[in-house]
Amino acid sequence: MNDERMEKLTEIFQTLFNNPSLVLHDELVASDVPGWDSFNHINLVVTVEEEFGIKFSNDEIAELQNVGDLKNLLGKKLP
Amino acid sequence: MAFLAYLLLLIKLPLRLSFKFGLINTGILTVLLGWKTIVVALSLAFFLWSILAIALYFRNQKKVAISISAGVSSLLLVSLIFIFYKLNMENNDTIAGLIKIMPWAPAKLVFPVLASLSFSYVFLRCIDLCRSVVWGGAKLLDPVSLFGYITPFHMLAAGPINFYEQHVQADEKPSTARPRFGQLLSVANEITTGLFYKFVLAEGIKIYVWGMDGTVQINSWLDTGFFFVYLFFDFAGYSKVALGLGRLYGVRTPENFSSPFLSCSMTEFWTRWHMSLGIFIRNNVFFPLQVQLVRRMGIKRSFLANVLTLMVSFGMVGLWHRLTWEFLVWGLANGVVLAIEKVVRDKYLQDPVNQNRIFKAGTRVLGPAYVFIIYTTTAYFVKDGIFMV
Numbered sequence: 001m002n003d004e005r006m007e008k009l010t011e012i013f014q015t016l017f018n019n020p021s022l023v024l025h026d027e028l029v030a031s032d033v034p035g036w037d038s039f040n041h042i043n044l045v046v047t048v049e050e051e052f053g054i055k056f057s058n059d060e061i062a063e064l065q066n067v068g069d070l071k072n073l074l075g076k077k078l079p
Numbered sequence: 080m081a082f083l084a085y086l087l088l089l090i091k092l093p094l095r096l097s098f099k100f101g102l103i104n105t106g107i108l109t110v111l112l113g114w115k116t117i118v119v120a121l122s123l124a125f126f127l128w129s130i131l132a133i134a135l136y137f138r139n140q141k142k143v144a145i146s147i148s149a150g151v152s153s154l155l156l157v158s159l160i161f162i163f164y165k166l167n168m169e170n171n172d173t174i175a176g177l178i179k180i181m182p183w184a185p186a187k188l189v190f191p192v193l194a195s196l197s198f199s200y201v202f203l204r205c206i207d208l209c210r211s212v213v214w215g216g217a218k219l220l221d222p223v224s225l226f227g228y229i230t231p232f233h234m235l236a237a238g239p240i241n242f243y244e245q246h247v248q249a250d251e252k253p254s255t256a257r258p259r260f261g262q263l264l265s266v267a268n269e270i271t272t273g274l275f276y277k278f279v280l281a282e283g284i285k286i287y288v289w290g291m292d293g294t295v296q297i298n299s300w301l302d303t304g305f306f307f308v309y310l311f312f313d314f315a316g317y318s319k320v321a322l323g324l325g326r327l328y329g330v331r332t333p334e335n336f337s338s339p340f341l342s343c344s345m346t347e348f349w350t351r352w353h354m355s356l357g358i359f360i361r362n363n364v365f366f367p368l369q370v371q372l373v374r375r376m377g378i379k380r381s382f383l384a385n386v387l388t389l390m391v392s393f394g395m396v397g398l399w400h401r402l403t404w405e406f407l408v409w410g411l412a413n414g415v416v417l418a419i420e421k422v423v424r425d426k427y428l429q430d431p432v433n434q435n436r437i438f439k440a441g442t443r444v445l446g447p448a449y450v451f452i453i454y455t456t457t458a459y460f461v462k463d464g465i466f467m468v
Contacts, residue, residue: 037346038361039385039421042369043378059215061370062362 005052005074012047016040026068052078080107095250097220100330101227108232112195119192124226127153127205134213150213157205164193164202165402196230199399203240203359204229210363211243218247233324234332237317239355245331266323273319281312303455311339314353333358343446345416345453346424356396365392385421389414401461409461416453 006024014022017035030036036044045061048054048070054077064070109117134149167174167190178186193201208229211217220228228246288305289295297303318335325332339352349357365388372384390411397410 035425037421037424038365039369039381042366042373043381045370046373046378049374056370058362058367058370061366 005078006071008051009048009071009074012044012051016044016047024067026066026071028067029065048074054078080110095224096329097224097227097246097250100231100328101221101223101225104227104230104232105223108230108235111232116192116195119188120196120230121222121226123189123192124229125222127157127208128219128222128225130156131209131212131219135219138213146213150209153209153213154206157202157209160189160193161198161202162402164190164198168194169402197235197237200234200238200240201229203356203399204243206363207240207359208243215244217244220247231325231330231332233321233328233330237314237321238353239318239321239333239335240359241325241331241333241355242359245333249329249331262326266327269319269323269326273316273321273323275316276312276319277316281309281316284309284312297459300455300459303459304451307451307455307458311336311352340451341447342450343442344420344424345413345450346420347446348450348454349413349417356399360392360396364388364395368392382421386414386418389417393417405461409457412457412460416457 010022010024013024013033014020017033017040019033019035022033030041041064042061045056045064049056052074054074056073060073064073105117105121108120130149130153134146134153136146137143137149138146163174163177163186167186174186208225212219219225228241228243231241234241284305285293285295288302288309295306295309297306315336322332322334333355335353335355337351337354339348342348342351368391369384369388372387373381376384393410393414394407395410396413397406397408400406400410
């Protein structure tokens with residue numbers, strides 16, 4: 001994943017979880033981030049969908065465990 | 080019998096694990112429940128398998144509409160059987176009327192079979208199976224293996240609900256090597272702890288509260304408290320034995336309880352109590368519905384979507400337990416509590432002002448007490464039917 005996309009993804013996380021100092025790494029999971037519950041998980045997914053112009057399937061959403069998974073999935077979907 | 084199943088699974092045959100387990104499972108269920116029950120159950124499983132095979136056949140022929148219709152009818156079929164099974168459990172008049180209208184329907188044959196299989200759990204496995212095969216791209220196992228997935232003997236009485244894709248995945252990474260000593264110890268640990276929970280702790284509480292020959296019943300609010308502790312050791316005991324056996328066989332058997340009484344909120348409680356049901360509802364109802372709603376309504380109005388999704392998800396949790404108004408209200412009440420907790424969490428608990436140590440320690444102590452009060456109170460209103468799942 002290139003720097004520009006990573007920056008965009010970081011910005012989405014920072015705005016959504018209201019935490020400007022949040023730094024993303026592959027092993028970052030929901031329990032590490034205050035506010036990342038099942039509701040915000042969907043808000044996160046839909047924001048990523050809108051910002052990157054893609055769509056996730058239900059199975060993909062359920063299988064997303066950490067930021068690394070999200071990056072891999074984005075890598076597969078984006079040219 | 081459980082040990083015999085393990086020895087049979089150890090025999091090296093050029094067969095998939097799911098097929099070997101399917102065969103052994105059919106044998107064990109025949110001994111436990113009688114061959115007539117198993118013939119009926121196998122026929123039903125074969126019928127479901129045929130519908131799914133039709134769905135896959137037409138998908139390969141690129142006739143998507145027919146494929147999806149077959150998928151939808153498989154879901155409708157198992158849901159209808161589930162509804163009739165539950166109504167029949169309530170001694171509902173609709174069933175008697177229905178049998179009168181449709182005397183050809185094999186109701187007298189099928190209902191006892193469904194009851195002896197604890198169909199509530201089988202139903203959820205069937206739904207996960209249909210969804211994974213028709214919409215999730217999972218492969219369809221043969222009917223015998225499929226029967227092993229939907230009615231695994233060690234998870235039959237009280238779950239947990241295992242997931243189809245994980246069941247299929249176990250074939251790809253079978254543990255052919257002899258298990259190591261440490262693994263056997265963990266298996267023995269789960270099984271003995273489970274038996275201790277069930278036969279010492281749960282039975283001990285039962286005798287202490289309800290007497291030597293007494294039945295578990297709730298007459299007062301205090302009883303509800305005892306009842307919950309009893310239910311935990313009974314249900315978690317079953318789950319632990321199933322988990323231990325599942326590990327022994329190499330058949331994926333999910334964790335079902337994770338110290339639920341330490342939860343600090345009802346939101347957390349539902350991720351620690353009957354976890355396999357929670358995960359099932361989250362993946363099959365909550366996520367798909369919430370995603371659709373948020374995509375349509377936008378993130379700004381996502382709170383409305385949250386409330387709606389919670390109500391539908393927990394309404395279903397209630398109705399899954401029993402198909403009555405009381406249980407629907409019980410489910411919805413849980414949904415309301417979770418919606419309120421969401422507001423409190425977002426507005427107050429995540430506020431940096433409240434992130435100090437005293438506040439956190441306070442929630443650690445007061446949280447479990449709050450949770451205990453909420454679930455005993457909500458359960459008190461459905462006390463009459465809480466055992467019939």
